[in-house]
Amino acid sequence: MSKVIEGLRxxxxxxxxxxxGEFAFIGVSDFAQAEMGDxxxxxxxxxxxxxxxxxxxxxxxxxxxxxxxxxxxxxxVVEVNDAVVDAPELVNQDAYENWLIKIQMSDPAExxxxxxxxxxxxxxxx
Amino acid sequence: xxxxxxxxxxxxxxxxxxxxPFAGFDMPIQYSGITEEHLAVREKVGMFDVSHMGEVFITGxxxxxxxxxxxxxxxxxxxxxKILYGMMCYPDGGVVDDLxxxxxxxxxxxxxxxxxxxxxxxxxxxxxxxxxxxxxxxxASWGQIALQGPLAADFIKHIGLSDADxxxxxxxxxxxxxxxxxxxxxxxxxxxxDGFEIYTTPEKTVALWRxxxxxxxxxxxxxxxxxxxxxxxxxxxxDELSAEISPVMAGLSMFCKLDKEEFIGKDALAxxxxxxxxxxxxxxxxHDRAIPRAGYAVELEDGTEVGTVTTGYxxxxxxxxxxxxxxxxxxxxxxxxxxxxxxxxxxxxxVVKKRFYQTNYKK
Numbered sequence: 001m002s003k004v005i006e007g008l009r010x011x012x013x014x015x016x017x018x019x020x021g022e023f024a025f026i027g028v029s030d031f032a033q034a035e036m037g038d039x040x041x042x043x044x045x046x047x048x049x050x051x052x053x054x055x056x057x058x059x060x061x062x063x064x065x066x067x068x069x070x071x072x073x074x075x076x077v078v079e080v081n082d083a084v085v086d087a088p089e090l091v092n093q094d095a096y097e098n099w100l101i102k103i104q105m106s107d108p109a110e111x112x113x114x115x116x117x118x119x120x121x122x123x124x125x126x
Numbered sequence: 127x128x129x130x131x132x133x134x135x136x137x138x139x140x141x142x143x144x145x146x147p148f149a150g151f152d153m154p155i156q157y158s159g160i161t162e163e164h165l166a167v168r169e170k171v172g173m174f175d176v177s178h179m180g181e182v183f184i185t186g187x188x189x190x191x192x193x194x195x196x197x198x199x200x201x202x203x204x205x206x207x208k209i210l211y212g213m214m215c216y217p218d219g220g221v222v223d224d225l226x227x228x229x230x231x232x233x234x235x236x237x238x239x240x241x242x243x244x245x246x247x248x249x250x251x252x253x254x255x256x257x258x259x260x261x262x263x264x265x266a267s268w269g270q271i272a273l274q275g276p277l278a279a280d281f282i283k284h285i286g287l288s289d290a291d292x293x294x295x296x297x298x299x300x301x302x303x304x305x306x307x308x309x310x311x312x313x314x315x316x317x318x319x320d321g322f323e324i325y326t327t328p329e330k331t332v333a334l335w336r337x338x339x340x341x342x343x344x345x346x347x348x349x350x351x352x353x354x355x356x357x358x359x360x361x362x363x364x365d366e367l368s369a370e371i372s373p374v375m376a377g378l379s380m381f382c383k384l385d386k387e388e389f390i391g392k393d394a395l396a397x398x399x400x401x402x403x404x405x406x407x408x409x410x411x412x413h414d415r416a417i418p419r420a421g422y423a424v425e426l427e428d429g430t431e432v433g434t435v436t437t438g439y440x441x442x443x444x445x446x447x448x449x450x451x452x453x454x455x456x457x458x459x460x461x462x463x464x465x466x467x468x469x470x471x472x473x474x475x476x477v478v479k480k481r482f483y484q485t486n487y488k489k
Contacts, residue, residue, distance in 0.1 A: 038159055043471075
């Protein structure tokens with residue numbers, strides 16, 4: 001059974017959001033990393049890139065497959081986690097510790113519409 | 127068509143393999159993980175269920191003449207116990223399938239790709255006019271395990287052969303085989319490492335899988351079978367060879383004996399060889415960790431599209447992002463600067479040799 005963290009918000013495309021005031025950290029869920037297997041490449045945008053909710057902002061690649069990343073909430077990229085870019089396997093080791101990007105949200109209310117831990121748990125159990 | 131199961135299907139489920147349909151069969155893609163399985167084969171020993179592969183026996187007075195008619199390589203004068211790789215081609219030089227031909231004293235065994243069994247069998251039947259041969263498709267009656275890796279020879283004893291037969295197996299050179307009745311053991315594989323492929327009944331295949339497993343052989347899925355064969359520069363039918371991609375385009379002319387009296391596709395392949403082809407298969411290395419995947423565009427520095435990736439990975443053994451790509455022949459020379467478009471970005475690279483990994487076959 002994959003790990004789900006209380007206090008985070010989750011999208012149906014398996015990204016998580018950790019809200020921090022007007023900012024948010026975005027990563028992928030433990031379920032997503034387990035489905036992908038060994039992650040070998042992280043394709044993330046640059047600082048100052050702007051995306052709407054639902055827009056594709058990058059991709060994770062395992063040996064066998066590429067999996068696109070979608071913005072769970074809209075905003076402007078303010079920081080990229082270079083540690084994960086340099087060592088993509090960190091996402092396999094701890095998908096919640098190792099966020100991908102930090103954004104300034106355009107509309108913090110968007111996060112409210114995402115699943116909470118209980119709902120996401122149920123969603124992945126289907 | 128209903129999905130087919132190999133004789134080892136229950137073993138894969140019991141091992142918790144990630145299963146996926148491949149060539150009409152429900153096959154294991156990975157057990158512990160592609161990287162770990164890949165490295166097991168490169169460094170120690172791993173085994174693959176390849177029971178989905180097809181086995182067709184050709185017998186009869188004209189067997190040799192017939193096989194030589196449908197096969198691009200030359201089987202005339204082959205010594206029994208030897209194996210040849212080659213293709214069956216259409217008259218226009220496109221590929222029906224790539225295959226191994228096992229030479230017996232009085233017959234031939236043709237080992238063909240699972241996805242192509244019905245098509246190949248029909249092709250063989252359609253081209254037997256005038257030849258006194260019997261074409262016996264035994265694909266459903268055989269299981270097959272590929273035991274691959276530098277330590278493979280140490281594990282052949284687990285088949286349970288007599289001492290004499292075990293010795294014969296160990297003495298096999300690359301592309302040689304022995305038929306012991308219950309088992310056919312050949313020194314072949316699809317990984318770039320030393321190894322064996324063992325053909326036997328479905329029941330004995332299950333027993334053999336279990337004894338290899340308890341001896342410590344790593345079960346390996348189709349995921350790493352693809353990364354291994356790719357690094358070794360070996361083509362996969364459907365990706366690097368097809369009805370549209372001839373052996374000449376794929377750089378496999380050495381397996382097409384154009385000095386043979388005749389074979390299906392010879393004239394077209396001879397023209398391709400003499401005049402060149404519009405497209406050629408090349409290796410490309412890009413200078414980034416991004417992964418060039420099948421279908422991605424190959425471009426010149428000015429953005430002109432000149433080809434398409436057929437297979438690509440971030441190579442596990444070489445730690446490089448490399449691919450096979452079919453490109454316009456004028457851009458196929460070693461060292462040519464070519465870029466790959468990956469999602470929205472363009473990654474520069476260059477044409478390199480297709481055999482990315484130094485193979486370790488038995489001499």
